[in-house]
Amino acid sequence: MSFTETGFGSVPTDSLTAVSETVSVVLPCLNEIASVADVVKEAKDALCRSGVDGEVIVVDNGSTDGSPDAAASAGARVVKERRRGYGAAYMGGFAAATGDVVVMADADGSYDFGALPLFLERIRAGDDLVMGSRFRGRIEPGAMPWSHRHIGSPILSGLLNLLYRTGIEDAHCGMRAFRRSKLDDMRLRMPGMEFASEMVVNAARAGLRIGEVPVNYRVRGGTSKLRTVPDGWRHLRFLMLYSPTHLFLFPGLFLLAVGLILLVVLLPGPVVVLGRLFDIHVMVLGALLTLIGFQVLAIGLYAKTLAVTLRLQPMDRTQRMLRRAFSLERGLAAGLALFIIGFGVDFGIAARWVASGFGPLNEVRPALFALVAMLLGMQIAFSSFFLFAIEIQVREAD
Template identity: 45%
Template sequence: MALVADQPLTEAGAQAPAALELTVLMPCLNEARTVVACVDAAHRFLRTAGIAGEVLVADNGSSDGSQAAAAAAGARVVQVPRRGYGAALQAGIEAARGRFVIMGDSDASYDFSALRAFVDALRGGADLVMGNRFSGGIAPGAMPALHRYLGNPVLSFVGRLFFRVRIGDFHCGMRGFARDAVRQLGLVSPGMEFASEMVAKAALGGLRIAEVPTTLRPDGRGRPPHLRTWRDGWRHLRFLLLFCPRWLFLYPGLLLAVLGLGGFASEAAGVLHVGIHSLLYMAAGTVLGAQLIALALLTKWVGVLSGVVPQQRWLQRLSPSLKLEHGLLAGLLLAGLGLLGSAWLTWDWGSMGFGALDPTQTMRVAIPAVTLMILGAQVIAGSLFAGAVHFSWVSSGRGPSE
């Protein structure tokens, strides 16, 4: 029979996961002052809405009796030895028995009695439903001004730009999702950046994402929050940049490479006549651009192998061509062209009896030749590094040899 709301599940009489529609999941670390109120509010919602569900507290090593308080209030408690916000939620998601999961902090900052909009969106087919505190209402004192007017808006803008999702509050702690869909994302971050990883992977994985208003109140813990403004803000931004290396490396690299190569091409075609110093800057732009492009590809490759980043279709299509041998051949070709240019300069110098050279004319060939040799060396080094990473991955037993 279905268990509704205020009847707690026990391990002895647990229902099959398919019998429950909703798990209300709360990560917990020393929240004895507030966890009971949160559990009671969640039970009240489930009872009022007539939803078959459970309240699950993923405790991350509390030392203030939070576990006993939550259990006495009717929650099912799972112990999570691995520390971290993300670690607690990962364990909670694995332990959840509901088809849907709605997660929120157990510090009384979110209203667990007002989850109807989340449930309706999930029932309507959304895989991930984000709360939006800015549209739902932020009570005075609930969010520091630095977070409200700088941190969250900036990180949310970066998230929308990088992952093309229309989410106004990228880091809201209250969100709902289809358990099976999120489990397939392979979430791995143990810390606060887990919140960013969930949205980023959901967007890249093509999950249907919705957003509903939610409110934020001052937490009732009576102590400083676990969140550290600058440390955790940087961790979120760092994760977004590394998770989407095209903005950190690829786009700047392409811009520099296009400017540098475009300048060389214009000079060679006689369209643009520049001085030696300009040629040096073109060479620097080309080399640096190529390096950034290589870093973007390597970062994506390492992320895919480690499971942090899902493999995208374009990478799957290119995989058969991305072999170590192909990279080595390309690098040798570029370096060979540079050596040929250098050899021609030497032959031309010899034809003049190895006399005094005109640096203005000589450098117009020498700079492109040296640039090609550097590019070739970069391609070879990058290919060898990618091959070493792939070999380590295969040797660890985590993937096929080809």
């Protein structure tokens, strides 16, 4: 489809020749009859005023209020997406877009298209993705619920920046622009509202140049489709899922370290700290933490290795270190050694029991230590086989 077919014949030809890129405005729309037509018109006006050739795409996947017809009457190209959800709608819209630059915004009238020239300016200056920042613009009273402004957004943006170091101020702003040639680099897959986080995280991971421009945020028409708790959870879930280091490796290492310290310190006998007696029950806790810690750590190592194999993540420092340190034979040797130590300790206990003529036995500490050593040994050995199996794929993929 050529751009002149989409209803932009009125764009002055001198400005068309002055600016070479074409723009697709993509608007996901779910039951936005109160605003969608006005938003389409506002977007078209903004394109006209910016002197760029473009199209406005409205993506529908389940409206029941006649929004698609209203959008089409206002001059939008309506795209139907089979899969439900905000992210799915965008993915459908991006696939249909033909412009060099894609501009994203809500169909609810909340984003001020007066910011369009700022987005295009940043793209022309070399940014691959330009995020709107409502905090740098004006937020109309009542436009953003208090709980989103002061609880949800700071927590989710803070976590996103802590884990992925994007440095983006308003990571959930719905008005964005990107070069369509960079779409594949962002590997977008999330069907729901967490798509907004995915785009920022993946763009940062792919090393895209990300800019931010102020955008005004107005009170939306109609009702919000964002369900605070389930959608907040979808964002959180996504943020955790995409960072095996923070979800598995750090917690696993921490639990393992605390567990091992308790086990080893309490092995010889009870310990008094600050006047309190720490005895066998705390040692049982140490055993528990050690085993949980190792399992979580092992899952983290699988996840990281798999992420690299499937090319979801570039090879990072941890992965390189692991690769240098790990071999199947080393893993098996360590696992076997630990198992033998545990077995030896248990054998000693059994021998003493036999020697005492099967008398009373009180060797719970070493028995617990032996149990953990043998279990860990087995887990290390089998985990090494599994890790090796995944690692082979990484080597093949290189």
